Amino acid sequence: MNEVDIKQLKFDKTTGLIPAIAQDYRSKKVLMLAYMNEESLMKTIETGYAHYWSRSRKKLWMKGETSGNTQRVKEILIDCDKDAILLLVDQKGPACHTGHETCFYNELKTDSKFEADRNR
Amino acid sequence: MNEVDIKQLKFDKTTGLIPAIAQDYRSKKVLMLAYMNEESLMKTIETGYAHYWSRSRKKLWMKGETSGNTQRVKEILIDCDKDAILLLVDQKGPACHTGHETCFYNELKTDSKFEADRNR
Numbered sequence: 001m002n003e004v005d006i007k008q009l010k011f012d013k014t015t016g017l018i019p020a021i022a023q024d025y026r027s028k029k030v031l032m033l034a035y036m037n038e039e040s041l042m043k044t045i046e047t048g049y050a051h052y053w054s055r056s057r058k059k060l061w062m063k064g065e066t067s068g069n070t071q072r073v074k075e076i077l078i079d080c081d082k083d084a085i086l087l088l089v090d091q092k093g094p095a096c097h098t099g100h101e102t103c104f105y106n107e108l109k110t111d112s113k114f115e116a117d118r119n120r
Numbered sequence: 121m122n123e124v125d126i127k128q129l130k131f132d133k134t135t136g137l138i139p140a141i142a143q144d145y146r147s148k149k150v151l152m153l154a155y156m157n158e159e160s161l162m163k164t165i166e167t168g169y170a171h172y173w174s175r176s177r178k179k180l181w182m183k184g185e186t187s188g189n190t191q192r193v194k195e196i197l198i199d200c201d202k203d204a205i206l207l208l209v210d211q212k213g214p215a216c217h218t219g220h221e222t223c224f225y226n227e228l229k230t231d232s233k234f235e236a237d238r239n240r
Contacts (some may be wrong), residue, residue, distance in 0.1 A: 005229050075227070096200050105197075110165050
């Protein structure tokens with residue numbers, strides 16, 4: 001496994017953000033996609049708990065700070081382009097604010113051709 | 121599982137893009153994070169193979185069109201906010217252009233405190 005320094009990360013030039021995928025380290029389910037700025041990534045490293053930047057509330061938040069559904073970070077992986085983060089986490093309770101285990105609980109409506117084809 | 125229509129998706133107002141995570145449907149490994157515009161999502165649905173929008177080359181591309189390392193799409197999931205896509209794919213060959221199985225082959229360098237803490 002290669003090692004990457006935080007200074008090598010490519011935060012978006014306009015927003016200062018980088019997308020971060022949270023994946024359950026046991027079930028391997030993809031839990032959510034959120035955004036980090038450098039401060040939230042530093043907080044994540046310092047505390048061992050996932051911190052993100054809320055684009056709607058324009059503030060730093062620790063995942064689970066109000067719900068208690070925290071994410072203890074087990075591993076922080078970076079992609080080849082250094083512009084995306086993958087967190088392997090120990091998720092406490094449901095990850096989604098709707099109460100679903102993962103935020104990805106919707107299926108995209110597609111036509112029947114796709115349904116048939118993809119099972120070939 | 122809820123059903124979501126493509127018209128409900130929130131493509132970014134400025135860029136017209138939505139982030140799409142590709143995950144191997146068998147190993148559950150997260151393979152890559154890329155971006156789609158509406159056209160690439162439509163192509164993905166029509167063909168059953170993942171198509172993305174290349175932000176650097178500013179063009180539509182089918183994953184594997186030159187390398188042969190295509191992604192046959194098994195499932196298309198949408199998150200609670202409808203601003204992120206998760207593709208479950210049957211990945212042919214390595215997903216990463218570097219030859220790695222997944223694009224997330226780098227580990228973020230952190231201090232020893234984090235290393236110790238996260239194994240508690």
